[in-house]
Amino acid sequence: MDEAVALGKGLLLGEKPAVVVTPNAEIAYEAMRDPAFRDLLNRADLILPDGAGVVLGAKILKTPLKQKVAGIDWAANMLRVFAETGTPLFLLGSKPGIGELAAEQMKLRAPGLIVCGIRDGYFKDEADVVEQINDSGAKALFVCLGAPKQEHFMFNHQAELTSVRVMAGLGGSLDGFAGTVKRAPGWMIKLNLEWLYRLIKEPKRFGRMLRLPKFIFAALRQRLKG
Numbered sequence: 001m002d003e004a005v006a007l008g009k010g011l012l013l014g015e016k017p018a019v020v021v022t023p024n025a026e027i028a029y030e031a032m033r034d035p036a037f038r039d040l041l042n043r044a045d046l047i048l049p050d051g052a053g054v055v056l057g058a059k060i061l062k063t064p065l066k067q068k069v070a071g072i073d074w075a076a077n078m079l080r081v082f083a084e085t086g087t088p089l090f091l092l093g094s095k096p097g098i099g100e101l102a103a104e105q106m107k108l109r110a111p112g113l114i115v116c117g118i119r120d121g122y123f124k125d126e127a128d129v130v131e132q133i134n135d136s137g138a139k140a141l142f143v144c145l146g147a148p149k150q151e152h153f154m155f156n157h158q159a160e161l162t163s164v165r166v167m168a169g170l171g172g173s174l175d176g177f178a179g180t181v182k183r184a185p186g187w188m189i190k191l192n193l194e195w196l197y198r199l200i201k202e203p204k205r206f207g208r209m210l211r212l213p214k215f216i217f218a219a220l221r222q223r224l225k226g
């Protein structure tokens with residue numbers, strides 16, 4: 001996490017808008033099967049392992065990762081960096097009203113944080129959204145539209161974003177900051193059972209979550225082949 005935050009801080013000093021992606025096992029499984037999406041993820045400047053499944057897959061493949069870095073935890077740490085460095089943040093995504101609630105909570109966590117713009121994730125005109133972000137002077141941008149929508153948005157508009165220096169695709173994180181979607185209790189996170197908590201809370205995710213065992217199975221198959 002410390003390394004990931006230091007890297008994120010470094011990206012703020014770059015000349016072009018850097019892209020941060022946060023694949024979990026579901027997203028990594030999609031990327032395995034969809035070469036175009038995989039290329040997109042691989043073009044990112046920073047790729048964070050947003051789940052215990054990705055960490056396990058990497059271990060199986062003998063390319064171990066140090067630890068899980070949940071996108072929302074990285075984002076929470078970056079809020080303090082933004083506050084310390086006077087970096088204005090734009091929040092894009094989730095349902096109307098959620099961004100405002102998230103901004104309030106974020107300012108409590110990181111006193112001095114400047115949230116320079118908010119837009120919900122249910123828009124038709126992408127050009128209008130890009131214009132709003134540019135007009136806001138945002139240097140940091142959280143894109144919370146779910147995968148793969150957020151990754152497409154970031155790469156499609158990377159060249160048009162004039163002030164942004166770092167943007168991150170963070171799925172349902174604004175709901176998390178707003179408190180409208182609760183995170184698993186600490187003991188479940190420690191036991192690597194955050195996925196199970198989400199499944200219990202949102203059983204409709206079952207179909208999607210089958211990608212997690214499929215991802216682990218694919219990693220095992222790869223290891224046995226190699």
Ligand code: UDP
Pocket residue numbers: 093094095120121122144145146147149170171172173174175
């Ligand atoms: N969302 C959005 N626009 C859309 C579809 C989804 O802003 O067109 C938001 C949705 O409200 C939720 C987030 O994107 O806040 C997706 O959350 P999810 O937990 O499904 O993310 P994932 O697990 O796919 O990263």
